Amino acid sequence: MPVLAVENLSVTYRTARGPVHAVDRVSFSLEGGDSLGLVGESGCGKTTIGKALLRILPEGAIGPKSRIVFEGQDLLSLGANEMRAIRGRRIGLIPQSAMNALDPVVRVSALIREAMAVHGLAGGRAAEERIKSLFAAVGLDPDRRAHYPHMFSGGMRQRATIALAFALEPTFLIADEPTTGLDVIVQDQVLKELAKLVRQRGTTFIIITHDIGVVAEHCRRVAVMYAGRVMEIGPTADVLVEPTHPYTMGLQNGFLGLRGAYREIVSIPGAPPSLSEIHPGCPFCDRCPFAEAVCRSEVPPLAEVAPGHFSACHFRDRAAALRAQSAEPETWGRRLA
């Protein structure tokens, strides 16, 4: 049985300008010890999924047919108190812009101690020992545990939020853009500390990021999202080496590695569609160089193309040919007047 099963998750934000369908019928599951990277551009719904799992969305935002089953419990049917016992404790969170996630007027150790006390974990001297060992585990000097956040650099604050998340020993962890804002060298160190911790503890995790490189190195599976939908999901190496969805192909074109041969950078023309209405077809069709009539009228189902590898493209059977074409800048440039 999977640790987490998300079925048919839809999230709609009610705004003054009307509804915003941030997540549209998303399903995926994770086995214990598995890792998933949620990638996509701003506004594709990846952070909203993380919030849905923790149930920190506005009341009524999650669609009625959605189900989130975590360790056998349907999270969406739990009461507020039951959910509070899971949030942070069993499903941990490393928040986006962790740089600002710490309370500026509370000492870091006091913050961690409070979280442990709320969940009835360690107190007193035992808590202090735990904090020391957590600091050491994330590469912070344990003697600085009683410092205030402003006395830490960005990378150190990031490490402190990781220590805070692990202090509650979650079995499942959501890391939302865990290294955004850090420079490459610090990012690399922090990700390595994080990877070591999840490996040691067998934590199941989701990394939400726009950086394919982070996913390529740290997640066993990847889900590529666009306009609230999963376009492609599968083992990371398969999806990145042999993408079957034109959006994944386009996204990859924009990434500039350092180790392969020099190549032209190619962007996807256009902009993501409005999320105020549900699209009758594939949400990517307006920017897709391979789109045909069927793409505008029918939603392509997420169907298996290889073991464990699913793609929501009408032309997934022609993926090899599309990959060859998508590597040519002209394929994408043609549509750019």
Place this chain on the structure above:
Amino acid sequence: MTPLLSVEDAKVYFSANTGFIAQMFGPQREVKAVDGVSLAVGGGEIVGLAGASGSGKSSLAFAILRHHPLRAGRIAVEGRDIWSLDKEGLRDFRRSVQLVFQDPYQSLNPRFTVFRCVAEPLAIHGERDAGKRRARAVEALEHAGLRPAEDYLERYPHELSGGQRQRVAIARAIVLRPKLLIADEPVSMLDVSVRAGILRLLKSFAKDEGVGILYVSHDLGTIRYICDRVAVMHRGKIVEVGATEDVIRHPQHPYTRALIDAVPEVDPRYARPAA
């Protein structure tokens, strides 16, 4: 031939003393943000300035803009020392050196329309004819890829996407037809699918119009794509400089190597060496 920009043994130091008492009476401690840097950028050339946070790359960029005084050394644009310009020379300097900031969400005045954002520099530099200001703003916006410009003129920054905002910021920077553009992490806040467009735009300014660009970034991936040469900064000094492809493929300095090795690899087929 005199390069467009020449930096010779420049030093920018900041006082590390905090508080009035320490400033007045304490021992003078200093942070050597830029510590003896020499660098040149030619017309039509794109030079990358790479380095981690705190390496001094932004301090150097701001010194070139005359925002930080030099402790020692010399910075010259078109052969003229930027610290010994007369009034007229200073006005020329401020027109010919422009900056594109990292964050288009913060660099544009939220209460200005796109037109006002882009036309403001023209007014400051004495263009009194409103019709001409409008024509120049339209030209700059279209040049920056916002076409037709009329659709954007009366809009406010919050109505635009991140990529569009950065194009407005670029239009504002090029409206005075500068010779040197300093771009400080111009794409790091943008989504991958729009980055390429901005980078190509910068590249076309250099290649088609001979604008020199100093591209400040810690992202070697985009530096590799856009820069002819790259200078790697570490602790206020340039530790390595050379043709971009050479530096990335055959880094000589251990710090350059560390910077390259820290970049996660996108393609599983080129897995980077395990630490």
